Amino acid sequence: METTGIVRRQTAERMRDALERLxxxxxxxxxxxxxxxxxxxxxxxxxxxxxxVWMCTSATSVTARNxxxxxxxxxxLPDTFDVVLLQCEAECFPDQEVPExxxxxxADKFGWDPRVEEGSFLYVRVxxxxxxxxxxxxELRGRVIMRxxxxxx
Numbered sequence: 001m002e003t004t005g006i007v008r009r010q011t012a013e014r015m016r017d018a019l020e021r022l023x024x025x026x027x028x029x030x031x032x033x034x035x036x037x038x039x040x041x042x043x044x045x046x047x048x049x050x051x052x053v054w055m056c057t058s059a060t061s062v063t064a065r066n067x068x069x070x071x072x073x074x075x076x077l078p079d080t081f082d083v084v085l086l087q088c089e090a091e092c093f094p095d096q097e098v099p100e101x102x103x104x105x106x107a108d109k110f111g112w113d114p115r116v117e118e119g120s121f122l123y124v125r126v127x128x129x130x131x132x133x134x135x136x137x138x139e140l141r142g143r144v145i146m147r148x149x150x151x152x153x
Contacts, residue, residue, distance in 0.1 A: 006136040011152050014133045015145045018084045021077055022048035026110075030055065031074040032066035040066055043078070047106045052127045053086070054102050059094065059120040067124055068092055075126065083143075084133045088126035098123040 009017070028046040033039045040062045047054045053075060057063045067073060067090040077084040093099070095115050102123065107113035114121035131146035133139075145152055 006138045008138045008142075009135070011142060011145055014139070014143075015151055015153075017082075018131060018133045018145060019048075021082070021084055022053070025077055027078055028053065028055070029076040029078060030063060031076070032063055032070065033072075034062075034066045034069050037062075037066075045106075045110050046075075047102070047109050049102065049105065052125050053088070054106055055124045055126070056095075056106060056114050056121050057124065059122045061122075063124075064092070064122040067122075073126055075128075082133075082135050084131065086126075086128040087130040088128050090124050090126045093123040093125065095121040095123065 026045055027043050029041060030044050031039065031041045042057075042061075042063055044055045044057060044063070071090040073088050073090050075086040075088060093102075095103075098115075102125065103113070103115060106123075107115075114123075127149065128146055129149050130144065131151075132143045133145050134143040
């Protein structure tokens, strides 16, 4: 990995860059765990609403099973040279109980509305508690940009 020439960003710039990626990216890696079945990781589409990440998955998926049992999840945006990792708390909503604004925004972003599909889906709202962001080794120190749900300035 080539890290020479990387200029270390200040916390405020890292926060702005991470928030921009949360708005513009479409995919996120979701890591969950179950006390009896172990860890699980899957990519999902997501929507950032300004405070939380919204995702949707089959109500019978491993991800759905895991977040119902253990609401602590980790998310990773898909770029190893511009890392954004989120430690979050998840809240689950059956497809017919999801807040209207969240379901509409997700459907608008992706052109797909699980509420009209056959089968049942689970909407998952994840609120970040800790966010880390870095580009290469020069930024490892100071990579925490959110702690205890509060952005660091």
